[in-house]
Amino acid sequence: MTETQAPSGVMIQRVVKQYGETYALKDVSLDIPAGSFTTLLGPSGSGKTTLLMSIAGFTRPDAGRILANGRDIIAMPPEKREFGMVFQGYALFPHLTVAGNVAFALKLRRRPRAEVQERVKRALDLVQLGHLADRYPRQLSGGQQQRVALARALVFEPQVLLLDEPLSALDKSLRADLQWELKALHARLGLTFVYVTHDQEEALSMSDQIAIIRGGEVVQSGAPSALYERPKTHFIASFLGRSNYVEGRVSGRNGTPAVVAGPHVLDLPPGADIPAEGNPVILAIRPEKIAVTVDSGSGPGLPGCLTAWSYLGASVTCRVATDLGEFHVQLPTWQAAFEPREGQALRLHWPPDAGCIVRDDR
């Protein structure tokens, strides 16, 4: 692996894939910048694997183009694309050592012995398994086995590494360790990673770019913080984290648009694309952006009543019944302004820019 080699980006343009009546991919366009860690995130059945397999060359789309290094590769067989792949459930050969597993495909291609040895060593060093080269898969932990699978993909020195839920078989703490390792590996190699997951936290923590896929379409793509802070739709706001929703109509209060919801008039976020007066609008507010005070009977804020709470160590999540429905509020424990008590009268506060207008796509 030469660490200076320029990686390739991938451009997906209007890709369609149909299975009978089902559109696995409807009309997908996505720019995967060279050297980025791009994650395809979506619920089960949304089309993530079909898109990844189309990039890999194992699935042939019905229409559209896939460009790598500016060349259309849609008709190119997978082995010619020279992309590395790490699948779910790593399936190592049990009768081959770690080095044997990593060398396998190189030997199949009859590469010279010295080259095979050199490449295997480099790939194993990259995933910090050089010292276990002579072990058999059954003598390795789950995380080590997954690292062998990674080395097996890296041995070809690909410019693009495609990873399909590679950590889904691992338990939580091992998964977290490997997430750090994968990120570090990505930073060290500077390769383009295309990563499939249905785990939103994994996507948020690892990616430079997330493409949210739903029903065979990319519904929004961007940096994790951009998607979390400014989700375009109700689905995205609820799929990526939690949100509270206020449904109302746009009114022009003193010339400034606001949302009228029940008996309340609430500020809309500044700079948002606000529908015309009288139109329905949904405001999404993240639980951690809401502040809580004890209700003293009057004053600003949305009045509510604490119905339940859950202590999570670093934070406490409160459920608050209001006349706009139930709100979830997440407060940092160390600065909580009150001791939770069922039935307690509270007021909820948030600054106008804590809210985000989302399109109704439920």
Ligand code: ADP
């Ligand atoms: P995901 O990876 O997000 O779970 P997939 O890409 O596997 O989603 O599937 C997207 C849709 O296409 C699903 O409705 C799935 O049932 C359908 N699909 C995928 N592969 C095939 C296939 N080989 N034959 C028929 N339908 C398929």
